[in-house]
Amino acid sequence: MLSFPAYCFIYFLGIGGIGMSALARLLAAQGYTIVGYDKAASPLVTQLQNAGMFIHFTDSVTAIPSVIRQHPTKTLIIYTPAIPSDSPILNYLRGSGYTMLSRAEALGSIVNHLPTVAIAGTHGKTTASAILAHMLYESTLAMLAFVGGIMHRYNSNIIYNHTLNQVQVVITEADEFNKSFLQLTPSHSIVTSIDPDHLDTYATVATLQENFKQFIKQSKQTVLVHAKAANQLQLTTHGYSPLLTYGLNNAVIQADNIRIAARQSVFDYIGDGVTIKEIILPLPGSYNIENALAAITMGLTLGLTEAHVRASIASFPGMQRRFDYIARNEKFVLIDDYAHHPAEIAALLSTVRHIYPNGCITAIFQPHLFSRTADFYEAFGTTLSIADQVLLLPIYPAREVAVPAISSQLIYDCLSCKTKILVEDGKLLTILPSYMRQHAYHVVVTIGAGDIGTMVPAIAAVLAQQLLQ
Structure with missing residues (x-):
């Protein structure tokens, strides 16, 4: 299996992104020489370097490696849309005869000729993809999965259980940003949610919804849609692939007999003619049960047995930054999560409140993108106020240029929790101890899609020093 047989070298612009790094790992496994550029080092980039990528x-x-400059006809360029349009490297390569593909185009080229399950949605797609990927990895079906996060146990965002030339089914996330998911023509698809997001790309909710409808139309076989999303899109089975809905209620696929604890959820799967009782999912939260419903339904569609579903769900190892327990002891709990949309934060903090009703919940939130902050600052204020204390960090710009009129102050002004703090850049570890003294049990939740994840070890150390001595 060679994805791009005309080329020997592949140069990734933005190689450190979660989707780009997965492609780099796959193509390195196929024998290509992988070279990459990114604006900064990160733990993920270090993993790629340790795997032999320059x-x-x-x-x-002048920083472009000589092997790339010397072989323009043998080099394929794969770039992320997060690369600025005025990037010197990007514009040099565009003007120098190189073949260039966006990440979405490259992914489509790799998977569209294979049986593929594409999982889309403004939130939930990573966890649903990871659960399905793990279920299939544990089966005899030859699978390949691209996941938008690092899975515990596998320590990777790409997994496969046979040699790559034997792949029978591909699992991939389908990202709606920049309309990337429209590059895919999957065999089966899942839509987990369509709450408004990426309005910098779509401008209106109606346009976002029309693009999700187009994604669904491009699916060739089974389409599985969360009941709320199906209602928002006014979807029926008419004019689309065979369509199933799922959700906690008012859907074809449902969960019953739900029990949620600190480290797991237990539920009965009620499907279309199928019932699987007492499924143990090692993730808390009703939203994670819904993600599991989607994964289970697709697993059954692909031929997994009920017994295999039950066993593989129970052994799901979890993911980094998805309700990820960093520390748990008699004085405090530290949970790290990638949530960056108001709906995700509401689901996360409501689950934390359910599990720890008597704990003092402190949310440390780093807003992601100026555009998203401008669109949802009121909703961020409402959902973050589920916590008792909110420490609000500066906005992480990612691909965007700073907008002077948009700052974390907008969210701060909408908070109604007991304690709220606007944290200056670089001051979090200094001020954190002063908010960790007055309560018997602390539940600290780090939240955001920026670089807050890199701060978590230091936060854990401060909490341990303050509360365990």
């Missing part, structure tokens, strides 16, 4: 951090034409 990566540089300067956006300059």
Whole structure:
């Protein structure tokens, strides 16, 4: 299996992204020489370097490795849309005869000729993808999965259980940002949610919904849609692939007899003619039960047995930054989560409140993107106020240029929790101890899609020093 047989070298612009790094790992496994650029080092980039990939951090034409400059006809360029349009490297390569593909185009080229399950949604797609990927990895079906996060046990965002030339089914996330998911023509698809997001791409909710409808139309076989999303899109089975809905209620696929604890959820799967009782999912939260419903339904569609579903769900190892327990002791709990949309934060903090009704919940939130903050600052204020205390960090810009009128102050002004703190850049570890003294049990939740995940070890150390001595 060679995805791009005309090329020997592949140069990734933005190689450190979760989707780009997965492609780099796959193509390295196929024998290509992988070279990459990213704006900064990260733990994920270090993993790629340790795997033998050369990566540089300067956006300059002179920094382009000689092997790339010397072989323009044998080099394929794969770039992320997060690369600025005025990037010197990007513009040099565009003007120098190189073949260039966006990440979405490259992914489509790799998977569209294979039986594929594409999982889309403004939230939930990573967990649903990971659960399904783990279920299939544990089966005899030859599978390949691209997941938008790092899975515990596998320590990777790409997994496969046979040699790559034997792949029978591919699992991939289908990202709605920049309309990337429209590059896919999957065999089966899942839509987990369509709450408004990426309005910098779509401008209106109606346009976002029309693009999700187009994604569904491109699916060739089974389409599985969360009941709320199906209602928002006014979807029926008419004019689309065979369509099933799922959700906690008012859906074809439902959960019953639900019990949620600190480290797991237990439920009965009620499907279309199928019931699987007492499924143990090692993740808390009703929203994670819904993600599991989607994964289970697709697993059954692909031929997994009920017994296999039950056993593989129970052994799901979890993921980094998805209700990820970093510390848990007699004085405090530290949970790290990637939530970056108001609906995700509401689901996360409501689950935390359910599990720890008597704990003092402190949310440490780093807003992601100026555009998203401008669109949802009121909703962020409402959902974060589920916590008792909120420590609000500066906005993480990611691909965006700073907008002076948009700051974390907008969210701060909408908070109604007991304690709220606007944290200056770089001051979190200094001020954190002063908010960790007055309560018997602390539940600290780090939240955001930026670089807050890199701060978590230091936060854990501060909490341990303050509360365990």
